[in-house]
Amino acid sequence: MSQLSNQPAPRPVPTSADVARLAGVSRATVSYVLNNNATVRISESTRRRVREAATDLGYVPHAAARSLRAGHTRMVLLPTTNFPAGRLQHRFFHELESGLRRLDYTVVQYGSTGLAPEDVPRAWAELRPVAVIAPSTIALTPQGISVLGRSGARAVITLGPQPVPGAHALVMDQRKVGNCAAGHLLERGRRHIGVVMPEEAGLAPFSEPRLAGARQAARGGDARIEPLPLRYDEESAARLAARCRPLGLDAVFAYNDEYAMLLMRALQDTGIDVPGEVAVVGADDLMLGRLLRPRLSTVRLELATAQPLADLVDRLVRQPGGPPEHHDLLRAGAVHRESS
Amino acid sequence: MSQLSNQPAPRPVPTSADVARLAGVSRATVSYVLNNNATVRISESTRRRVREAATDLGYVPHAAARSLRAGHTRMVLLPTTNFPAGRLQHRFFHELESGLRRLDYTVVQYGSTGLAPEDVPRAWAELRPVAVIAPSTIALTPQGISVLGRSGARAVITLGPQPVPGAHALVMDQRKVGNCAAGHLLERGRRHIGVVMPEEAGLAPFSEPRLAGARQAARGGDARIEPLPLRYDEESAARLAARCRPLGLDAVFAYNDEYAMLLMRALQDTGIDVPGEVAVVGADDLMLGRLLRPRLSTVRLELATAQPLADLVDRLVRQPGGPPEHHDLLRAGAVHRESS
DNA sequence: TTGAAAGCGTTACCAA
DNA sequence: TTGGTAACGCTTTCAA
Numbered sequence: 100m101s102q103l104s105n106q107p108a109p110r111p112v113p114t115s116a117d118v119a120r121l122a123g124v125s126r127a128t129v130s131y132v133l134n135n136n137a138t139v140r141i142s143e144s145t146r147r148r149v150r151e152a153a154t155d156l157g158y159v160p161h162a163a164a165r166s167l168r169a170g171h172t173r174m175v176l177l178p179t180t181n182f183p184a185g186r187l188q189h190r191f192f193h194e195l196e197s198g199l200r201r202l203d204y205t206v207v208q209y210g211s212t213g214l215a216p217e218d219v220p221r222a223w224a225e226l227r228p229v230a231v232i233a234p235s236t237i238a239l240t241p242q243g244i245s246v247l248g249r250s251g252a253r254a255v256i257t258l259g260p261q262p263v264p265g266a267h268a269l270v271m272d273q274r275k276v277g278n279c280a281a282g283h284l285l286e287r288g289r290r291h292i293g294v295v296m297p298e299e300a301g302l303a304p305f306s307e308p309r310l311a312g313a314r315q316a317a318r319g320g321d322a323r324i325e326p327l328p329l330r331y332d333e334e335s336a337a338r339l340a341a342r343c344r345p346l347g348l349d350a351v352f353a354y355n356d357e358y359a360m361l362l363m364r365a366l367q368d369t370g371i372d373v374p375g376e377v378a379v380v381g382a383d384d385l386m387l388g389r390l391l392r393p394r395l396s397t398v399r400l401e402l403a404t405a406q407p408l409a410d411l412v413d414r415l416v417r418q419p420g421g422p423p424e425h426h427d428l429l430r431a432g433a434v435h436r437e438s439s
Numbered sequence: 440m441s442q443l444s445n446q447p448a449p450r451p452v453p454t455s456a457d458v459a460r461l462a463g464v465s466r467a468t469v470s471y472v473l474n475n476n477a478t479v480r481i482s483e484s485t486r487r488r489v490r491e492a493a494t495d496l497g498y499v500p501h502a503a504a505r506s507l508r509a510g511h512t513r514m515v516l517l518p519t520t521n522f523p524a525g526r527l528q529h530r531f532f533h534e535l536e537s538g539l540r541r542l543d544y545t546v547v548q549y550g551s552t553g554l555a556p557e558d559v560p561r562a563w564a565e566l567r568p569v570a571v572i573a574p575s576t577i578a579l580t581p582q583g584i585s586v587l588g589r590s591g592a593r594a595v596i597t598l599g600p601q602p603v604p605g606a607h608a609l610v611m612d613q614r615k616v617g618n619c620a621a622g623h624l625l626e627r628g629r630r631h632i633g634v635v636m637p638e639e640a641g642l643a644p645f646s647e648p649r650l651a652g653a654r655q656a657a658r659g660g661d662a663r664i665e666p667l668p669l670r671y672d673e674e675s676a677a678r679l680a681a682r683c684r685p686l687g688l689d690a691v692f693a694y695n696d697e698y699a700m701l702l703m704r705a706l707q708d709t710g711i712d713v714p715g716e717v718a719v720v721g722a723d724d725l726m727l728g729r730l731l732r733p734r735l736s737t738v739r740l741e742l743a744t745a746q747p748l749a750d751l752v753d754r755l756v757r758q759p760g761g762p763p764e765h766h767d768l769l770r771a772g773a774v775h776r777e778s779s
Numbered sequence: 780t781t782g783a784a785a786g787c788g789t790t791a792c793c794a795a
Numbered sequence: 796t797t798g799g800t801a802a803c804g805c806t807t808t809c810a811a
């Protein structure tokens with residue numbers, strides 16, 4: 100058997116000991132040279148020999164061994180969710196990532212698909228991240244937060260529509276979106292505003308606060324707010340369009356531009372004039388809104404720049420133990436075009 | 440000073456030694472119990488004591504220490520790029536991830552923003568992944584592949600439009616898309632086909648092969664293919680629309696549905712009838728295509744199911760050293776609607 | 780300026 | 796059935 104293995108014994112991975120051997124110095128010296136340790140002075144010739152040996156061998160330090168020795172990592176864990184981030188969030192993610200890299204953190208995304216929710220924090224904790232920035236759509240229980248804390252995480256931060264008790268929060272307060280859209284429609288004299296509630300799974304944490312924001316805008320006036328469940332398909336949209344007249348709606352905030360496009364098409368196919376009979380407002384300010392006829396009014400969203408937030412994360416890591424901090428990242432502004 | 444530190448000494452992270460102490464057993468026993476080691480028989484009462492001690496302390500094993508001891512990790516590294524994946528790719532990613540998780544791999548995404556390209560493979564290698572599945576849009580040099588190999592990666596796999604020499608490849612051959620779109624247009628009698636080439640950075644690895652595929656479809660016939668640079672904004676689209684008549688185009692393959700929508704709007708605003716004068720075909724089969732008037736013809740893309748690919752990755756990891764394998768994941772089919 | 784050695788948390792071998 | 800111990804790769808303190 101021993102000769103029959105089809106697994107060629109892989110050449111072992113070079114270690115700092117190999118580099119030391121090749122350079123004719125000790126492992127300590129290798130470490131000093133490769134980490135540019137300033138507290139110790141090494142002759143230039145030794146430095147060169149070490150560096151050459153390292154490149155010759157293709158030596159790459161072993162992050163796990165390093166952090167084991169150090170007693171901590173500089174890993175920031177970004178758990179990911181199942182559904183794709185929009186352009187805005189995606190850009191924000193990458194900005195945050197490079198901001199953190201600039202502060203010498205290693206950012207790593209980690210998906211939790213197929214894990215039982217109660218196992219999730221443990222799976223994260225095994226990696227000993229120094230900070231976790233989790234979508235607030237991942238239910239994070241006090242136990243989960245505590246597991247992370249006990250495993251050495253110095254900051255647990257949620258990112259999303261709502262804060263989570265016991266953790267810091269980067270909040271993207273969706274109420275602003277609904278408030279802004281409804282406010283815009285009210286200003287333009289609309290009084291009976293439908294608010295599209297997507298039935299697709301996972302959107303509730305966004306749609307519910309948007310509805311609440313719309314209600315808030317209408318409070319105290321004579322306007323009414325009507326939640327309108329909608330699936331993202333033409334049939335559902337047609338049914339909804341048919342209900343608009345019976346409901347007496349004169350405006351709809353369609354959750355976002357994509358649902359708005361779907362609904363607007365259905366309204367037009369039903370013979371309802373937009374904006375004459377029903378005004379429509381989307382959100383996200385996608386290019387497609389400018390291409391529709393009538394051009395789609397929308398709510399433009401902006402996220403805070405990420406570098407200050409990277410700095411914030413760094414601060415929370417260096418001074419842990421403070422009370423949970425909440426920071427709102429979102430700004431919303433109505434963009435009036437032709438559909439409202 | 441010693442009393443003035445505002446950093447409360449954090450309670451140290453519990454280790455298996457702590458669990459052993461609390462349970463009154465040795466570290467070895469703890470390891471046996473918590474890993475359900477079958478080669479050794481431990482009394483039920485001991486097992487219970489160990490487990491209780493572990494939960495009481497909130498013990499979570501230290502992945503780095505484990506893999507240091509084991510001499511290898513089960514980490515599959517998925518480097519990410521700057522621009523957002525479409526719905527299709529996103530779903531595929533998550534399927535692949537859970538497929539690999541089912542095989543007991545830890546999947547981790549790692550962004551390389553802000554790293555010099557030559558440092559990228561080294562940064563990956565520090566994590567000692569057992570496999571790397573990198574977008575082929577990240578330039579992967581032979582040196583890079585070699586660095587990864589020498590650091591213990593048993594499989595380096597690229598994922599994207601083109602294979603990369605020296606690595607395994609999951610190919611999404613974009614030529615099929617162009618071939619399919621142009622073939623569809625030719626079948627319907629069009630003879631002078633424009634192919635939109637987005638000017639946005641990072642799309643060339645997709646657009647170039649699509650163009651090549653279109654050319655391939657036209658080869659040998661009397662048809663002509665015309666590349667049409669286009670930025671994703673209305674001004675650029677208007678300019679392009681104005682060029683259509685002078686160029687004598689009777690059809691355009693618009694790269695994808697979003698560019699198609701942009702262009703179709705511009706054509707209509709210029710007074711060009713779609714599909715009477717110019718046919719338009721997109722790609723991706725987005726919902727928006729069904730909402731346009733005329734309804735947008737498109738190329739529907741499908742990716743292979745991910746579980747077999749997870750199995751493939753597993754095989755490559757277990758039997759490294761074979762010749763680079765190429766697997767095509769993409770299937771394309773024309774969807775005829777009204778715009779062609 | 781350099782080297783020896785300890786120790787980080789884990790697991791596996793061998794002994795009891 | 797359980798425990799002692801060595802080793803994984805690295806950094807750092809101390810000693811030379």
